[in-house]
Amino acid sequence: MKKVITSISRxxxxxxxxxxxxxxxxFSAMKRPVRIGVLLAVYTTVAEPELVFAQxxxxxVSMEFDLDEIEVSTQRAPVTFSQVARIISVxxxxxxxxxxxxxxxxxLEYALSVDVRQRGVHGVQADISVRGGSFDQTLIxxxxxxxxxxxxxxxxxNLPVSLKNISRIEILEGPAARVYGPNAFSGAVNIIxxxxxxxxxxxxxxxxxxxxxxxxxAGNLQTGKLNQxxxxxSISSDGYTDNTDFESxxxxxxxxxxxxPGKLDVQLGYTEKGFGANSFYTPKYPNQYxxxxxxxxxxxxxxxxxxxxxxxxxxxxxxxxxELFRDNxxxxxxxxxxxxxxxxxxxxxxxxSSKFGKTALGAEFRSExxxxxxxxxxxxxxxxxxxxxxxFFTKSHSRTHLSYFVEHSVYLQKFSIxxxxxxxxxxxxxxxxxxxxxxxxxxxxxxxxxxxxxYNTSMRMPTFTDLYYSGPTNIxxxxxxxxxxxxxxxGIKFNSPAVHGHIxxxxxxxxxxxxxVRTSEELxxxxxxxxxxxxxxxxxxxxxxxxxLFLHPLFLKKLSVNYSYIKLDKGENNFYSNYILDNxxxxxxxxxxxxxxxxxxxxxxxxxxxxxGTYTKFENGNYTEEVGYNPFWLVNLKLLWKNENMEIYSTVxxxxxxxxxxxxxxxxxxRWISFGVNYQLHFK
Numbered sequence: 001m002k003k004v005i006t007s008i009s010r011x012x013x014x015x016x017x018x019x020x021x022x023x024x025x026x027f028s029a030m031k032r033p034v035r036i037g038v039l040l041a042v043y044t045t046v047a048e049p050e051l052v053f054a055q056x057x058x059x060x061v062s063m064e065f066d067l068d069e070i071e072v073s074t075q076r077a078p079v080t081f082s083q084v085a086r087i088i089s090v091x092x093x094x095x096x097x098x099x100x101x102x103x104x105x106x107x108l109e110y111a112l113s114v115d116v117r118q119r120g121v122h123g124v125q126a127d128i129s130v131r132g133g134s135f136d137q138t139l140i141x142x143x144x145x146x147x148x149x150x151x152x153x154x155x156x157x158n159l160p161v162s163l164k165n166i167s168r169i170e171i172l173e174g175p176a177a178r179v180y181g182p183n184a185f186s187g188a189v190n191i192i193x194x195x196x197x198x199x200x201x202x203x204x205x206x207x208x209x210x211x212x213x214x215x216x217x218a219g220n221l222q223t224g225k226l227n228q229x230x231x232x233x234s235i236s237s238d239g240y241t242d243n244t245d246f247e248s249x250x251x252x253x254x255x256x257x258x259x260x261p262g263k264l265d266v267q268l269g270y271t272e273k274g275f276g277a278n279s280f281y282t283p284k285y286p287n288q289y290x291x292x293x294x295x296x297x298x299x300x301x302x303x304x305x306x307x308x309x310x311x312x313x314x315x316x317x318x319x320x321x322x323e324l325f326r327d328n329x330x331x332x333x334x335x336x337x338x339x340x341x342x343x344x345x346x347x348x349x350x351x352x353s354s355k356f357g358k359t360a361l362g363a364e365f366r367s368e369x370x371x372x373x374x375x376x377x378x379x380x381x382x383x384x385x386x387x388x389x390x391x392f393f394t395k396s397h398s399r400t401h402l403s404y405f406v407e408h409s410v411y412l413q414k415f416s417i418x419x420x421x422x423x424x425x426x427x428x429x430x431x432x433x434x435x436x437x438x439x440x441x442x443x444x445x446x447x448x449x450x451x452x453x454x455y456n457t458s459m460r461m462p463t464f465t466d467l468y469y470s471g472p473t474n475i476x477x478x479x480x481x482x483x484x485x486x487x488x489x490x491g492i493k494f495n496s497p498a499v500h501g502h503i504x505x506x507x508x509x510x511x512x513x514x515x516x517v518r519t520s521e522e523l524x525x526x527x528x529x530x531x532x533x534x535x536x537x538x539x540x541x542x543x544x545x546x547x548x549l550f551l552h553p554l555f556l557k558k559l560s561v562n563y564s565y566i567k568l569d570k571g572e573n574n575f576y577s578n579y580i581l582d583n584x585x586x587x588x589x590x591x592x593x594x595x596x597x598x599x600x601x602x603x604x605x606x607x608x609x610x611x612x613g614t615y616t617k618f619e620n621g622n623y624t625e626e627v628g629y630n631p632f633w634l635v636n637l638k639l640l641w642k643n644e645n646m647e648i649y650s651t652v653x654x655x656x657x658x659x660x661x662x663x664x665x666x667x668x669x670x671r672w673i674s675f676g677v678n679y680q681l682h683f684k
Contacts, residue, residue, distance in 0.1 A: 074088055076360030077359070077360040077409060078358075085418070086173070086174065086454055087172075087173045087491070087539070089541075090169070091168065100604070101163070103162075105123055105157055111171055112539060113130060113131050113539055113564040115583060117129075118668060122237065123162075130171065131186045132566040135154070136463055137186045138186060139183050141188065141189070146314070149316075149463075150343060150370065151375065159250075159271065160251065160271040162235075164204060165231045171187065175438070175457055176188050177459060178421055182459055194254070196229065197220070198682060200683065202681075203216070203218075210672070214676070216233040218231035227256045229252075233248075234250075235248050243277070244275075247275070248271065250269070252267075254267050265301075273290075275291075276289055277322075279666050282471075283665040284621075293320070294317070295315075296316045299312065309348065309349075311348045312345075312348075313345070314343075315345075318340070323337075324337075338385045339375060345364065346365050347363065357409050359407070359408050360407040363405070364402070364403045368400075370397050370398075371393040371395070373392065374469060375467070377397055378394060379394060395468070405422050407421075421435055421437040421438065424459065436458055436459060440456075449494055450492065460483040466527045475527075477526060483511070483512050483513050485509065486509050499545075501543060505538050506539075508534075510532065511531070512531075513530045520576075521623060525578055530570065533568055533581075537564060539562075541563075557601075558591075560589075560590070560592075563586075563587070564584075568581055568583055577613065584610070586609070587607070587610075590606040591605050591606075599643060602640070603640070608634075609634070610629075611629035636653050637651070637652045648676070652673050654668075656671070
């Protein structure tokens with residue numbers, strides 16, 4: 001994880017890896033002349049294809065942590081990093097390329113206070129949560145567009161992009177309703193795709209154990225004021241144990257047109273997956289299967305100089321088929337579960353500066369709709385399921401969100417304060433309006449230290465699964481209320497050219513928390529609003545650049561250490577919890593980058609995880625006993641060789657073949673070795 005700009009030791013100029021004045025971009029602009037570049041990359045203007053991979057002598061490249069003049073988007077209006085009073089973690093492109101992982105979900109495994117609970121590896125399915133929240137309480141965005149799934153958070157990461165297409169990931173910790181709107185309950189993850197310019201072509205292939213095959217092709221074409229990016233990806237495997245096979249395909253397009261009024265941004269994406277879902281939702285029936293399709297489109301305009309406007313429209317459709325029995329169904333099993341969700345949204349953000357500070361105003365409309373044979377209320381005229389002849393949707397439900405935003409920020413020498421609120425109306429709540437305020441404050445003690453504190457609130461509507469799902473082991477509750485949270489945090493940050501870090505503490509009070517619960521092992525899981533959950537946490541992060549610290553080239557290029565402790569208190573309620581109380585209590589991560597010899601390098605990721613909560617162990621077709629999660633160490637390694645236009649690498653996931661579970665009764669894979677090659681050309 002890092003918040004950095006880069007510099008080459010023989011030059012005094014700052015080097016900026018990715019930039020652009022985008023509403024979704026964390027890094028926007030520097031208030032001084034800059035050199036635009038990519039870490040470990042040199043661009044020259046020649047007629048033939050040019051070098052776009054690393055310089056072979058990586059010791060000449062170093063990084064800095066000076067962010068004071070860079071704009072960030074933790075508020076409705078852009079603000080410089082030195083004035084931010086929140087914790088934001090950023091995973092940049094050079095870290096993504098070096099990381100010993102194969103998917104976005106696996107990359108987030110090593111982010112501060114992020115809990116990744118995988119059911120299927122290599123991006124098949126994973127539940128992502130922040131600061132002890134549930135996977136339904138974390139908002140997911142793609143280039144600033146809300147892609148969270150109203151059916152269930154299990155589908156939030158059915159994204160039309162692969163890890164190879166990502167330029168940066170931004171993680172905002174804590175409630176963020178006044179910034180991103182409803183459902184940013186415990187945090188938000190914003191995934192940003194390629195920001196290259198010019199003409200380039202890249203291709204890659206990977207093969208590994210369990211017949212793992214992964215290939216991707218991407219191209220960037222700039223013609224005049226139009227910049228276009230397109231990417232295609234496919235990945236498949238036979239699986240690491242029975243019924244864990246999978247295949248997935250993505251297609252993604254992004255076009256950006258600079259015009260006199262402003263910049264137009266268009267996105268189109270499609271992804272489909274099919275995978276064996278061994279014990280995904282219940283260990284009683286391990287031979288499950290799921291197939292999903294996701295289609296996504298958005299258009300956004302950024303315009304204005306004195307008064308800045310950013311209107312946007314978006315649409316997301318998700319269709320899935322869930323089979324409790326992939327084959328040999330029980331006599332009582334009559335049909336699979338079919339679901340289709342359509343989400344339509346529009347939003348407008350506006351901001352301006354004055355002698356009194358920065359003022360931002362905004363509004364958002366969002367329509368969420370589902371058709372299903374399981375979820376929703378009965379409809380009089382069944383609708384045939386697209387692509388599934390002879391099967392029909394018999395139920396549906398629709399709801400509408402309307403939100404208004406206001407925020408004002410003031411900067412007085414070393415002190416900054418930003419306050420705002422979201423007013424929200426949801427059609428399911430009898431037309432009641434609810435207001436969710438927030439305030440951030442910071443004080444710059446000196447050039448190195450800053451103290452900060454914040455208070456923010458948020459809410460989350462129940463998913464359609466929370467409301468309506470009933471099955472062999474679950475029953476829904478259509479009378480659920482929204483979850484509400486309020487969080488206070490404070491801490492201190494340290495920033496120098498060689499060392500960057502922070503330590504903070506937070507307390508979150510959650511009311512009417514939604515969870516699947518039961519009072520005994522014999523009863524069905526049922527969704528309920530728990531009275532309250534109190535979350536207390538401590539986080540710390542330290543990043544060290546040894547070459548900056550000792551002022552000469554070293555074997556070790558970068559060391560990053562994260563630790564978080566989170567405690568959840570549910571009081572004396574006498575129930576078993578399926579999700580909410582199974583948070584990571586302790587999480588300790590170490591990331592290390594080192595050179596080996598000339599063009600050879602290595603990256604290491606080490607994680608120690610100690611999970612709270614218990615699960616009912618399932619053996620030989622029966623539930624046996626309630627057991628706790630065992631803490632474990634996980635180590636990943638990537639070895640990399642590069643020349644002028646090619647990189648060859650090997651990744652070893654779970655290096656020491658650790659036996660562990662992210663979710664009860666779902667054993668994660670052991671050691672998994674893969675080999676890959678990437679090739680990239682940049683044309684004049």
